[in-house]
Amino acid sequence: MTDRRERDQHSGTETTGHEWDGVRELDTPLPRWWLYIFYATIVAAVVYWVLMPAWPLPNGYTKGVLNWSDRSNVSADIHALRAARGPMFERLAQASAAQIAADPELQQFARAAGEAVYGDYCRTCHGAGGAGAPGYPVLADDVWIWGGSLADIEHTLRVGVRSTHPETRLSMMPAYGRDGLLSAHQIADVTEYVIALSAARDRLDPNAAAAARGGALYQEQCSACHGPAGAGDRAVGAPSLSDDVWLYGGKREEIRRQVELGRGGVMPSWASRFDPGTLRALAYYVHEMGGGEPDAPAPATPTQ
Amino acid sequence: MKTTLLDTTARDDLAIDARAVNSRQSRELYKKRQQIYPKLAHGAFRNLKWAAMVVLLAIYYVTPWLRWDRGLGRPDQAVLVDFEGRRFYFFFIELWPHEIYYITGLLILAAFAIFLSSALFGRVWCGYACPQTVWTDLYIHVERWIEGDRNARMRLDKAPLSFSKVRQKISKHALWLVIAAATGGAWVFYFGDAPTLFADIFTGKASAAVYVFIGLLTFTTYALAGTMREQVCTYLCPWPRIQAAMIDKDALSVAYRAERGEPRGPHKKGESWQGRGDCIDCHQCVAVCPQGIDIRDGDQLECINCALCIDACDAVMTKVGRPVGLIAYDSYGAAARRERGGAARYRLIRPRTMLYGSLMTLVAALMVYGLATRATLQLNVIRDRSPPFVRLANGSIRNDYALKIINMSARSRRVAIAVAGLEGARLQAPSLDGAGRFVADVQADSVGAARLHVAAPADVGAGVHELAFTITDLDSGDVATSASAFLAGAP
Numbered sequence: 001m002t003d004r005r006e007r008d009q010h011s012g013t014e015t016t017g018h019e020w021d022g023v024r025e026l027d028t029p030l031p032r033w034w035l036y037i038f039y040a041t042i043v044a045a046v047v048y049w050v051l052m053p054a055w056p057l058p059n060g061y062t063k064g065v066l067n068w069s070d071r072s073n074v075s076a077d078i079h080a081l082r083a084a085r086g087p088m089f090e091r092l093a094q095a096s097a098a099q100i101a102a103d104p105e106l107q108q109f110a111r112a113a114g115e116a117v118y119g120d121y122c123r124t125c126h127g128a129g130g131a132g133a134p135g136y137p138v139l140a141d142d143v144w145i146w147g148g149s150l151a152d153i154e155h156t157l158r159v160g161v162r163s164t165h166p167e168t169r170l171s172m173m174p175a176y177g178r179d180g181l182l183s184a185h186q187i188a189d190v191t192e193y194v195i196a197l198s199a200a201r202d203r204l205d206p207n208a209a210a211a212a213r214g215g216a217l218y219q220e221q222c223s224a225c226h227g228p229a230g231a232g233d234r235a236v237g238a239p240s241l242s243d244d245v246w247l248y249g250g251k252r253e254e255i256r257r258q259v260e261l262g263r264g265g266v267m268p269s270w271a272s273r274f275d276p277g278t279l280r281a282l283a284y285y286v287h288e289m290g291g292g293e294p295d296a297p298a299p300a301t302p303t304q
Numbered sequence: 305m306k307t308t309l310l311d312t313t314a315r316d317d318l319a320i321d322a323r324a325v326n327s328r329q330s331r332e333l334y335k336k337r338q339q340i341y342p343k344l345a346h347g348a349f350r351n352l353k354w355a356a357m358v359v360l361l362a363i364y365y366v367t368p369w370l371r372w373d374r375g376l377g378r379p380d381q382a383v384l385v386d387f388e389g390r391r392f393y394f395f396f397i398e399l400w401p402h403e404i405y406y407i408t409g410l411l412i413l414a415a416f417a418i419f420l421s422s423a424l425f426g427r428v429w430c431g432y433a434c435p436q437t438v439w440t441d442l443y444i445h446v447e448r449w450i451e452g453d454r455n456a457r458m459r460l461d462k463a464p465l466s467f468s469k470v471r472q473k474i475s476k477h478a479l480w481l482v483i484a485a486a487t488g489g490a491w492v493f494y495f496g497d498a499p500t501l502f503a504d505i506f507t508g509k510a511s512a513a514v515y516v517f518i519g520l521l522t523f524t525t526y527a528l529a530g531t532m533r534e535q536v537c538t539y540l541c542p543w544p545r546i547q548a549a550m551i552d553k554d555a556l557s558v559a560y561r562a563e564r565g566e567p568r569g570p571h572k573k574g575e576s577w578q579g580r581g582d583c584i585d586c587h588q589c590v591a592v593c594p595q596g597i598d599i600r601d602g603d604q605l606e607c608i609n610c611a612l613c614i615d616a617c618d619a620v621m622t623k624v625g626r627p628v629g630l631i632a633y634d635s636y637g638a639a640a641r642r643e644r645g646g647a648a649r650y651r652l653i654r655p656r657t658m659l660y661g662s663l664m665t666l667v668a669a670l671m672v673y674g675l676a677t678r679a680t681l682q683l684n685v686i687r688d689r690s691p692p693f694v695r696l697a698n699g700s701i702r703n704d705y706a707l708k709i710i711n712m713s714a715r716s717r718r719v720a721i722a723v724a725g726l727e728g729a730r731l732q733a734p735s736l737d738g739a740g741r742f743v744a745d746v747q748a749d750s751v752g753a754a755r756l757h758v759a760a761p762a763d764v765g766a767g768v769h770e771l772a773f774t775i776t777d778l779d780s781g782d783v784a785t786s787a788s789a790f791l792a793g794a795p
Contacts, residue, residue, distance in 0.1 A: 029335035031539055033532065129704075131691030140704070141694040199699050199762075203794075243697040244762075290694065290704055290757050 089113070089277025092284075097150045097295045100284065107284070114285025117278055121270070122286075130289040134249055135265050142291030143245045147234045149295045154283035160269035161237070168269065171225070171237035177260030182217065189214035190222070191256040197230040199244035204252055339461065340534060340596035342444055343454035343588075347615025356432045357441055365486070368493030372396070375714060378749075385495050391749075397675060400712060409671040413664060420660035422550035424652055425633070426557030430543065430608035436536050437608060439487070439529035443480055444594065450476045454591055480530045481522065488521030534595045537608055544605045553637035554651045558609045560589075560600045560631050563643060568600075571624065582626045589613035589631055599631055681717065682710040683784040685773050692791045699762035701792040702732065709744065709752040709775060709784075716748045717782075719775040723758055726771045726790050732757035743778070758790065766793045 006015045008026055018025045048054065052064040088109045092100070100106050119128075126132055130139030137145060146156045146169050159165045176182040182190070193214030195206040219228065226232055230241030239247060248258045270279060286292075344350075370382035372395055379386060384393040392399040392407075399406055421428050430437060451457045451472050463469055492514050493501055504510040505518070528536050537544060551557065565583035583600070590598050592612045597604055599613045611633070618628040638648035688704040696702055711717050720741040723731055733742045733756060746752035758771070769790040776783050 031535060032336050033535065128690035129688055138691065138694055140691055141696055141702070143697050240697070244699055245695055245697065288755075290702060291696070 085113075089275060089281070091277075092280045093276035095280070100150075110281040110284040111288065113278065113281035114283070117274070117282050118285055121273075122282070125267075130286065135247060135263065137247060138245070139286050140289040140291060141245060142293070143240065143243060144234065144291070144293070145232075145237050145239050145247075148287070148291055148293035150283055150287045150292065151295055152234075153286050153292075154279060156267070157279055157283055157286075158269065158271040161267040162264060163267060163269040165269035165271065169237055171264060173225075173238075173258075173262035173264060174221075175260065175262040176221070178262075182221070182259075186214075186217055187256060187259050190217050190259055191252065193218045194222075194230070194241055194255060194259070195252065197241050199242065200246075200250055203244075337535060338596070340594065341454040341457045341591075342594040342612075343591040343616075344448060345592040345612040345615040345619075347618055349611035349615050353432060353441060353610065353612070357438050360433060360438050361442070365490050368490065368498040374398075378714070379497060381497055383494060384497075387495060398712070400710070403678075406671060406674070409667055409674075412667050413671075416660050416664045416667065419550055420657060420664065422547055423552065423555050423657050423660060425609075426551060426555050427544075427547060427607070427609040430537065430547075431558075431610035434608075436528060436541070437610065439483075439525060440533050440594065442483065443529040443533075446479050446483070447476055450479070477530070480526055484522040484525035484530070485518065487525040488518035491521050492517050534606065537595065538606050552656060553640070554635050554654055556633040556635050556650070557603065558599060558607065558611050558614060558631065559603065559634040559639065561629070561634065561639070561642075562600070562602075563639075565600070565630050577626070582621065582630050584620065584624060586620055588616040588620050592616040678712075679782075679784065680712040681719075681775065681777060681782045681784045682712070683773060683775050683786040684708040684710070685786040685788040687788050687791075693793060696759065700759045701762065701764055702757050702759045703790050705756050705758065705773070705788060707754045707756060707773065709746050709754065711746040711748065711750060711752065714748055717746045717780075718778045719744055719746060719752075720778055721754065721756065722774050722776070724772055724774060726760060726764070726769050728761040728764065729758050729771060729790060730760075732759050741776075760790060760792065764790070764792050767791075 006017065006024070007013065008015055008024065011026065011028075013029075014027045015024045016027045049062070050064065051066045052068055053061055054064060055062045088106075092106060092110055092113075095103070095106060100110065118126075125136040126139050127136070132138030132140075137143075142148065144152070146152060146161070156169055159167045159169055161169045162171075163169075174181055176190075177184065177187050189210045191214070192206040192210035193212075195201055195204045196208075196211040197218075225236050225238035226241050227238070232238045232240030232242075244250060246255065246258075248254055248263060270282070274282070367383050368381065371380050372382035372393070373380055374393070379389075379393060381393065382395050384391075386393065390401050418429055447457065451460050460469060460472065489505065492505075492510075496514070501510060501514065505514065532540075560583075564581060566581040568581050568583035568585045571577075571580075571584040589600070590613075592615070593599070594610065594612070595606045595608055597606045599607065614631050614633075617631040621628045621630055634648075635650060638650055642648050684707070686706045686708070688706065692703075694702050707721065709719060709721075720737060720739075720743050721731070722739065722741040723729055730740055731742050735742075737743055742754070742756060744752060744754050760769075769792070770787065771790040772785055772787050774783060774785045
């Protein structure tokens, strides 16, 4: 630092005394209004301390005169939102499938509410948009294990599959290989027969001799649930074997593994988790994914 | 003769160049603004500025009140930025948010316009049309009306506090605030129905945002035009820094003709003009300058080229009997030619200005073409990506699509949605018309949404197939198409 401040010849402004490669830095004074703005920000900060939560204390923090709290604001917002949506959920819970079909406002509400709940609770297993995963059924197709009408879907949601609910949907396929019910050869034969039954026969080209041997075993062991022609039975949750949609994969080895292990997944019961309106919205959303079936005609009222 | 200790030689030794490092001046870290008292100029450019001010302020204040009939239930304001309805109305044009490229086009046009005007006439924007200049000019005029012209104002500011001084100061600031509030008030009219909003503002029914924006613009107008003035141009505005790149040797700008004016000096009536310049150093050009500069120092960042110094100097030159134009619009090229003894030459038409002009014409033509051929029925198709496809019980493959049907016309439409381009692909919906199309109604001036399923036979083959959706207006026959894809994979 020089003891005498140098002035720039051209502008008449003092320099800071710093120099880089002959270029000297001007010490141009800031305009005074800029200084005032700086003071104003300091005043604003003090006002902020008074109004808003600001300073940490050993046992908490200064609350501020406005008593602002993000936590209580969010909580109040959530309560207000619930109160505002309550009547719509109520209406949805009371509505029949036909009433929903005739009410675009209710549909839009059910779609949006169902999508939100699906994203939070169902997506983990069933995938975004009902894409499914091995062992977790695809919801966007038209293949249903327990039925695809709005009422069926809602019932499945309510009681779950192999859940703790007393009325749970329940089906048990025996583990033919693991439990030694059939030999490995027999399982291979049944697998060929199942392939021959299904729409996968064109791509997997089943062995005719093995399939013939497997046919007898199938009628003996499998047809009770899956049907003599492999049509499946929704009443007992036996999937159709006639299409080319496979819960545990459609390769020959994957089909054989399923006969061997008889796997079955678990879906929790959602009845205790959601109110009826939310359950209805969720069912509507899943029903609308693309494969929803029309509701079965109402059972005839028993005449006595 | 008595010899003192401090003889001349000794005195020379003592006369070292010492300056107080910490003098009051050096201590000043923040520069105090020096008040500028522009004197009223009279002349052609002052008249031009009056005209520009009246026209520009009129455009600003009157535009929101112009009406334009668009039919029942639709806004009848000629120029309206409707944020709530997400529309921009400009007379016969109605723009949707996705048509922001028209605004981009306008901005490009504005940019080229300022390039062109700079290349032709230097900082005409700064001098005549910039809101900062127009409102500052208006505020100075109010100040002059209440406190008097330059000398009176200077006297008033130096005068001790008196009733008259307080009265003048208060009425000046009050009038400034009224103008500022009117400026903010007019601004919000561009964003809502002006007559309704006008009544709402005074009855307290307008939204908080309206009052906040009026307050904000009242403050900025008052601060920028009333108290900051030339400091905005000098400190805040980037344009003075940029515009140097737009100026070339042929661009006109306000300049003092030094070769004619120098050597300057006071001149008494009847004295010869022989051997001296025409500048009589009367400082009139400095007195009228709203930026507080001396144009005779040459081109400078602070100069907004308002040309008031030309008016001031021309008046003086006429009075002393010399030709006008000592300060005039001039170019570096012309000045250089004169210095070499040649005649000044001004070239307005040159490659740079022709390029700017043709680019402006091109952009304007593109915009007009775009507006003239603008389709009022558009289709956007978004393919669901999860799941990419599903296999159905009968073996066929299904893809799902979300369609957005944009109806930008003022009537509702009934459209038939069809899919084409993939063998065997057909729409799946609860109800289809005879041609396998899905019929939907779309409200006027709105976006209709539909979620559609498309199924293709099992043997469609794995991979990505091309597919196109077409919507046809069943009344007018307008057609919109959107290409999409159909995905299939092995089980």
